[in-house]
Amino acid sequence: MITHSQTVIIPSFRLDCGVTLSPVPVAYEMYGEMNDNASNVILVEHAFTGDAHAAGISDADGKLGWWDRMIGPGKAFDTNRYCVICSNVLAGCRGTIGPSSINPETGRPYAMSFPATTIGDMVRLQKELLDALGVERLLAVSGGSMGGMQVLEWAVSYPDRVLSAIPIASTGRHGAQQIAFNEVGRQAIMSDPDWNGGDYYGLNPPRRGLAVARMVGHITYMSDESMREKFGRRLREKASLEDEDSDVFEVESYLRHRGSQFVNRFDANSYLYITKAMDYYDLFASENLANLKESDTRFLLISYTSDWLYPSYQSLEIVNLLRSRNHDVAYVELNSNYGHDAFLVDVAQQTEVVHGFLSSVHRNREARANRAPAMREKVRR
């Protein structure tokens, strides 16, 4: 499946902080066919450093989508039945407006003058996108990690537009340790002299700081066990006899490599804005929680045993919150050694659970849709 990224321009968008951006490009991709009444649409939310390219092979760079294991014909999000949409988040750097975008008022990149962004802003902008695409109600909204936060925010912001919500390996709010890891990343970036107060566009970006930030991230995405299995204490193989780095552990060269790779595809200021949005998100303190009252959104939460970045107890906090308000919540803790990355790479069980849940949501919807005209008939008589 070759996929193509598209862009919708939202004329004007007001953020929680009060600032209005205009115009606002939003990059998105779409897989599968939207049916006539747009009732088969699933919105997929990407994690922190993801983008709109969730599935298939990009026609731009030939890369596979970040959730290709889950999205496609016959997969969990079955593109033979459903139409899957994924957009790059606000404040990102992969086609949607963010700190690296040109501010039309100055003709220069926003950099640190970009307005503070919230998870709520990201979700409201996605609502604008769906309005533009003519999607009234989502069959499901799903995503892992920060994607899961957006799923939760969708459910409380637009309960009438979300038939089902599937937050995976996520949380309703960051605890101190999660904030702390993000803060280390931010400090690593801002400590790099090349960061230059955020004004590095056209100059050297803060490559070293951003690479260190990414290294920390990678450790938290894996489990102790998966790192042991993948690397153990093995030394890196010598590339040549003169190789100075030959006494380096494999895990070190892997992290250095991933760190420096990341710099080529991600913007350091986006790193700052998006981690802040995550840290400030707090479902439990949200005024929107009251909107849930009349909602009949069905929830499926999934967490992973070895995920220590978004541990299961945080999913359970959400389950308890929703159940105490009498919502329809299914929760599964899946076994995996892959840590937080499990929702991306260890998807066999996840596929089964999501597939079953979606089929049930879909069936219910069809049943209700068929019942509705009959009911109307009755009323007429």
Added chain:
Amino acid sequence: MITHSQTVIIPSFRLDCGVTLSPVPVAYEMYGEMNDNASNVILVEHAFTGDAHAAGISDADGKLGWWDRMIGPGKAFDTNRYCVICSNVLAGCRGTIGPSSINPETGRPYAMSFPATTIGDMVRLQKELLDALGVERLLAVSGGSMGGMQVLEWAVSYPDRVLSAIPIASTGRHGAQQIAFNEVGRQAIMSDPDWNGGDYYGLNPPRRGLAVARMVGHITYMSDESMREKFGRRLREKASLEDEDSDVFEVESYLRHRGSQFVNRFDANSYLYITKAMDYYDLFASENLANLKESDTRFLLISYTSDWLYPSYQSLEIVNLLRSRNHDVAYVELNSNYGHDAFLVDVAQQTEVVHGFLSSVHRNREARANRAPAMREKVRR
């Protein structure tokens, strides 16, 4: 108790890498009275960034020793009965020779020309110190974290000189995750342009990189739970109305503060050398393990439930190794929410366990010492 740091000069010392350093100053402190035959000496080993000042109030800077909760009259290492010695490790920066010391051959700091250092080197240098102080055999050697690695190395390098060994919250070898966290710290330092290939003495040290490294370290020393209890999601209190940082989480300002404090007391190059020594240490692959065969050293290992940096399974690996070789090993996993820091701060149970173990070791020794002349008498008859 006011304490005073002293220095012994070892004329010449050969490292595992083959390089000989000369002369070699070793900083140490001593608490309690050494008895006539030096049979009441306990060697305490500091963790990564610790120093010789383990107990009491330093006469130099008024600071409390890092294990003052454990060392003193009536405490676990009871200075009414025992004489406790602690020395700064080789490659450190607190009085013992290290990268920041002047190389007499050049008149300038060694910096990165300091020879690669191992945990074995650290222990052999401590043996030189004890020789100089006239201590033949240690009643006990104990320490937490990297201190525990040195304890293990003592036990296999000089089994005849170690009556008992107490490694706490430690490991026989780093796994991939531990190496990875150390590597992040090293990269943060070496990415700081002020590091300048290690040649920053007399110039600006790599303050920002070292601070980031320390921040990562601090997260790993605490548990998710202790961070939640200590900080939660509380915002930092405004210091003043103009305070720009007022929307900062407490955990962020705490980490920044600890990071920048650390820079004033620790040398960045020592950070590099010592973390490498830890990462390369491997008890399980050590040739010295064979020395243990005839040893009657008694072992007490302690680990903590919430310590995810040096998890209990790593202590159990050591326990299994020693038991499979028929050694006398006691092992206790203590309950604590404090994570890796527990061995420093949550010492009530640890005190009880160590106190009981030491009394038993001490009693056995006295009994044996008393039996020995009687035996000799018998032989004479």
